[in-house]
Amino acid sequence: MNPAAPHILFFEPDPHGHTREWIEHLCHFAENERPDWRITFAVAQELARNIPPDDRFAVAPLSTRASRLCLSPSLPVSGFSRWWALRNHLKKSGADHGLVLCLDHLSLPLALGFGFGGASASGVLFRPSTHYRELDPSAPPTLKERIRDLRKRILYGLMLRNRALRKVLSLDPYFPSHAVRAFSRGDKVAPLADPVFPLPAGQDAAGPSDGRMVFLLFGALAARKGVLVLLAALREIDAETARGIAVVIAGRVDPAIRATVEDAVACLRRDQPTLHLTFEDRRLPADELATLVRRCDVVLAPYQRFVGSSGVLLWAANASKPVITQSYGLVGKLCRENGLGLAVDTSEPRVLANAIETAAAGIAENFSIECTARFAGNRTPRHFAATLFDAARADTEPSHRGERTVASSPHTGHASPYR
Numbered sequence: 276m277n278p279a280a281p282h283i284l285f286f287e288p289d290p291h292g293h294t295r296e297w298i299e300h301l302c303h304f305a306e307n308e309r310p311d312w313r314i315t316f317a318v319a320q321e322l323a324r325n326i327p328p329d330d331r332f333a334v335a336p337l338s339t340r341a342s343r344l345c346l347s348p349s350l351p352v353s354g355f356s357r358w359w360a361l362r363n364h365l366k367k368s369g370a371d372h373g374l375v376l377c378l379d380h381l382s383l384p385l386a387l388g389f390g391f392g393g394a395s396a397s398g399v400l401f402r403p404s405t406h407y408r409e410l411d412p413s414a415p416p417t418l419k420e421r422i423r424d425l426r427k428r429i430l431y432g433l434m435l436r437n438r439a440l441r442k443v444l445s446l447d448p449y450f451p452s453h454a455v456r457a458f459s460r461g462d463k464v465a466p467l468a469d470p471v472f473p474l475p476a477g478q479d480a481a482g483p484s485d486g487r488m489v490f491l492l493f494g495a496l497a498a499r500k501g502v503l504v505l506l507a508a509l510r511e512i513d514a515e516t517a518r519g520i521a522v523v524i525a526g527r528v529d530p531a532i533r534a535t536v537e538d539a540v541a542c543l544r545r546d547q548p549t550l551h552l553t554f555e556d557r558r559l560p561a562d563e564l565a566t567l568v569r570r571c572d573v574v575l576a577p578y579q580r581f582v583g584s585s586g587v588l589l590w591a592a593n594a595s596k597p598v599i600t601q602s603y604g605l606v607g608k609l610c611r612e613n614g615l616g617l618a619v620d621t622s623e624p625r626v627l628a629n630a631i632e633t634a635a636a637g638i639a640e641n642f643s644i645e646c647t648a649r650f651a652g653n654r655t656p657r658h659f660a661a662t663l664f665d666a667a668r669a670d671t672e673p674s675h676r677g678e679r680t681v682a683s684s685p686h687t688g689h690a691s692p693y694r
């Protein structure tokens with residue numbers, strides 16, 4: 276192993292969401308295009324088990340206690356726990372630069388000027404929302420959203436001044452230009468395209484044998500994903516539409532709303548007996564999910580004023596399926612500008628029901644297979660991984676490594692978990 280090679284550390288304590296796919300992209304890119312780089316993964320234990328064996332990959336699973344603190348529902352607790360864990364892993368590993376796969380939780384300690392013991396870091400910002408009024412001026416924010424965005428404006432402005440933070444990669448392509456206008460160091464913010472993961476092999480059947488149009492809602496079924504509003508909307512669709520569609524709801528239901536969802540499903544089956552409803556309360560493997568996406572006619576993403584990007588849009592675009600989704604925020608903007616389907620006020624069951632009726636009638640409003648192909652084609656795993664590695668490049672020159680190693684680690688007397 277070349278001791279002069281760049282050494283970067285990827286940090287992620289949350290095993291859920293699409294970080295598992297992200298790490299797969301990063302490993303593949305490192306193996307094929309950065310063979311001289313040294314990589315350390317300080318990640319959740321579930322993620323660590325999926326990292327392929329490689330002499331250049333040092334894997335340090337976070338302890339159970341550290342993971343619990345990093346995933347605390349209290350934002351200050353999770354923020355300072357992630358900062359402390361990242362700082363310690365940078366010291367232990369001797370890495371030059373840390374790449375945080377979810378930077379949002381670190382905004383408070385970074386805003387307060389906390390550093391990493393001489394190392395530097397960059398990260399992926401998932402949920403910027405301070406610019407949402409620019410995305411859709413016709414949708415005024417609620418009081419709660421105004422307070423949220425005021426807090427973010429203060430934290431972002433201070434965070435970007437922190438010298439230990441070198442680059443912020445935004446999954447929202449509209450945020451970087453806003454950051455340049457709104458913050459004194461907004462030039463640190465650059466776009467990062469969320470990658471489209473190739474659909475696993477699966478059956479390509481066209482749908483149910485009775486010719487119904489299939490609507491699919493999938494993923495982690497929490498209240499903010501709109502499962503309850505969808506069930507209410509389906510009770511309001513007209514009888515003719517109900518006879519001509521099938522609705523598949525597949526994914527693990529949030530335990531906090533499971534009883535409410537089960538009651539709503541029972542009511543829907545009673546009130547719409549001609550509607551074909553399939554309800555699967557379980558986590559689906561990727562190949563089974565790919566089959567469902569291929570078989571469906573419309574993908575449902577009825578988020579409830581959700582902030583951030585959506586993997587559901589990417590799955591749908593990759594399979595050339597139209598979506599029905601929220602008009603709010605980034606998801607609505609991407610849907611409108613890229614011809615992905617219908618963007619409506621999904622918080623209103625009647626509005627959502629109207630959108631389902633429109634789609635069932637075969638009206639392809641704001642949907643283009645050519646547009647979805649361009650949308651998906653510009654978001655390759657290679658481009659995603661290359662952007663992350665390039666973010667660390669400026670801080671992996673020998674001069675930076677020399678500065679970094681001056682700081683001694685308080686853990687040098689302990690056995691290192693890194694190999």
